[in-house]
Amino acid sequence: MGDYLVVLEAPIIVRDVETSEDAINVAVSKVTKALNREKLDFVRVELGYSQCPVCGAHFESAFVIGNVGLVGMYLTLKVYNAQTIEHAERIAKAVVGKALKKVPLKVYEIRELQEDEDDGVEVEL
Numbered sequence: 001m002g003d004y005l006v007v008l009e010a011p012i013i014v015r016d017v018e019t020s021e022d023a024i025n026v027a028v029s030k031v032t033k034a035l036n037r038e039k040l041d042f043v044r045v046e047l048g049y050s051q052c053p054v055c056g057a058h059f060e061s062a063f064v065i066g067n068v069g070l071v072g073m074y075l076t077l078k079v080y081n082a083q084t085i086e087h088a089e090r091i092a093k094a095v096v097g098k099a100l101k102k103v104p105l106k107v108y109e110i111r112e113l114q115e116d117e118d119d120g121v122e123v124e125l
Contacts, residue, residue, distance in 0.1 A: 001081045002112050004088035008075045008096055009048060009108040013068065020062040023069025027062075031073055031100065038099040048072030074108060085110055 012027040024047055035043050048061035050072065061072030075096055082088035093105050 001083060002088070003078065003080045004082055004085065005076065005078055005109075005111050005113055006088055006092035006107065007109040008077075008092060008105045010073045010075055010096075010100060010103050010105055012071045012073055012103065014071065015068055017064055017067060017069045020060065020064050020069065023062045023064050023071050024060065027069070027071035027073060031075070034099045035075075035096075040095065040099055042077060043096060044076040046074040046076065048074050075105075078113065085112070 010031070012031060014023050014026040014030065017023040017026055028045060028047070031045050035041065035045070048071070049058045050061045051058055063070050077092055077095065079088040079091045082091055089107050089110060092107075092110075097103075097105060
């Protein structure tokens, strides 16, 4: 049994926004409310970043076209006592997916935690 840090990537669509800053604020609020409704306040919500294919610079993953925004979010949680990396991935997706129905979740990063790492969020099976 291992402990894992799982970072999920989620695209959030928001409507009636004028700027990318508005889209970010609405998306963070929307995701946080959904997680809190399911008592998942241990999931850390962060804005995603994209990389420019031309220059390689990083920028916030928020795009607005016609008052509809698409915001990339990272959702981070710890999964304890998982049998394998794949098991930790399934647990994380099931836990977060319970709150964010109809939002496709993709694993951005997953790594096994060392014994001395114990900061942040958790899910125990």
